[in-house]
Amino acid sequence: MSKPETIDYKSAGVDIEAGNEAVRRMKQHVAKTHTSAVLSGLGAFGSLFSLKDAVAGLADPVMVQSTDGVGTKTKVTVMAGRYEELGRDLVAAVAGDIAVMGARPLTFLDYLGIHKVEPEIIEAIVRGMSDACAEAGIALVGGETAEMPAVYAPGELDVVGFVTGVVDREKLLDGSTTQEGDVVYGVESTGLHTNGWSLARKLLFQVAKHKVDDTPAELEGKSLADVLLAPHANYVKPIRRALDAGLPIRGMAHITGGGLVENTPRVLPEGFGADIDVRSWAAQPIFALLQKLGNIDAEEMHRVFNMGVGLAIIAPAGLLEELSTAFAPFRVWEIGKVTRAHAGVKLVEAE
Template sequence: MGLTYKDAGVDIEAGEEAVDKLKDDVADTFTSEVLTGLGSFGALFAPDFGDYNEPVLVSGTDGVGTKLKLAFMTGQHNTVGIDLVAMSVNDILAQGARPLFFLDYLATGKLKPDSVAEVVKGITAGCKEAGCALIGGETAEMPDFYDSGEYDLAGFVVGMVDKDKIITGANIAAGDKVIGLASNGIHSNGYTLARKVFFDVAGYDVEDQIEGLETTLGEELLKPTRIYVQPVLEILEQYQVNGIAHITGGGLIENLPRILPDDLQAVIDQTSWPTQTIFNLMQDIGDIAEREMYRTFNMGVGMTLVVPAAEAADVVKQANELGEKAYVIGEVQESAIDNGKLTIDN
């Protein structure tokens, strides 16, 4: 008979089984704007321009990083897909864009249909929460490229915003207030350091229950990244928001200054929001300097909105009513340094 593709390590039938397991979940994300079903060579999407005067497409791409190691360690694969969606849709939300559709890429050494289906369940859950359609993707089986049981993920999103409503930060002014929306823990950044602290330095296991945490360590570290799309879009319809920063890699120190005009700085009061236990544990176990914590982790704030001072209280109230935990965490001030910066007071 000779060699087959399966003999070389690629199981086409397993790929077909994986597609069969996930197709209903994927179809459940489709909106009326999706014109093709799962399996087409290219996905067709006809956006509804009805509410847009001058629509602009906004795109983003991201991954989950070494947080995937936690999925491998625990065998829990149904949350990292939510992270994958969140990292991209929250990024384009920072420009005021509504996510339209999402595509994913999953690569693994040996394709396991059940695990792939669990990952995609998370992706579809994230897409439904963000209000976008999962219209396509790629699952690649690459023998000898990944360790047994491991995989990598990448995600791609396209959204839309009216040109005159694009949020760039250019309108931020001295006196504006910075509102922080609470994170759901570490989200999807800093996991190389987090894993070193908990597993190498402290010697913990994913099943360990650590004092102060309500779940096992593994469950805490796998909490999915919050998706802020729906509440923030509602806030944008009612209030003036001059800037939005998604607090990802680089933490508050690196991300908030990205949206500030060069002659302004943000002064943040770190006592203005509750500290999450997971960050205190990491800092204590690893003897990590405070600045290192704030430039590696979100420290409990997953997204910031910069709004006029007169609207800050109303925006916080609205965000809380929409299910977020929101706090006024600082204000924008004039800066003598011509590059925009952030100061953290305690």
């Protein structure tokens, strides 16, 4: 009788040594985000973070948490073979969601599901995350890499981020103090960010039959890879500059899925709306290209994409110069006004 075939974990599709190598490569990138508040390193069963300094001086500290992914932007990442930007995307997308509430992000965790662990790809993603965390003053305290060939097709991956922060209850930003006549200020995005990708991919790669390295004339010499993979703007540091400077901000909306149309009302009190002047800022060329390819009406474009505005700030009039200083290098525009004439967002074209 022949000897039965030896079947191990690697033959089932999971390479333990590749996973160990990926962890070895991660360590230097993760370590640069740590301060003395981080009490554990990679390899512990959980992350330890001292809150003593984080809550010092806060009368009523509130913990703020959020989780999100980057959608099907991962598909374009794989097409282009450029993974570092994906790590930056993840941190900026998730941390931005609590920064707009007035919270100071403290720690970040990630989950990476992948068909096959390739240490250089894992390292690139973690390097992007650690750079974005270091830029925003966030500790990257741990994560999980799951190699699951039965779940993810060859070359496929998904990433999810988890952020925790803290804010004094009296400094929570929820838009409750908004008044009629307040201005809606728009902060420049870096492009599509991490929303609308199912539609964008369909238009660019199925309808127009483009390849990821194509340079359509509308993009002014840039390749689709360069434009599409521009990382989600990391607004954490400029938001902190604005808040620490004491600017009287009523509320902020991170313009993600749903665009200005659906996200701005999330920080307006009941009975309030906003008139947004779509001529008051210049969107990047990629949005016009997408609109042309799909013959999409303006309302739908503003509901799916950020249209060049990654952050909406509700504040009194007269703050454009101070906000521009705080949010540099991102441009800031006055894009609308708060009204009680209607609820929700109304897109207008003011002269």
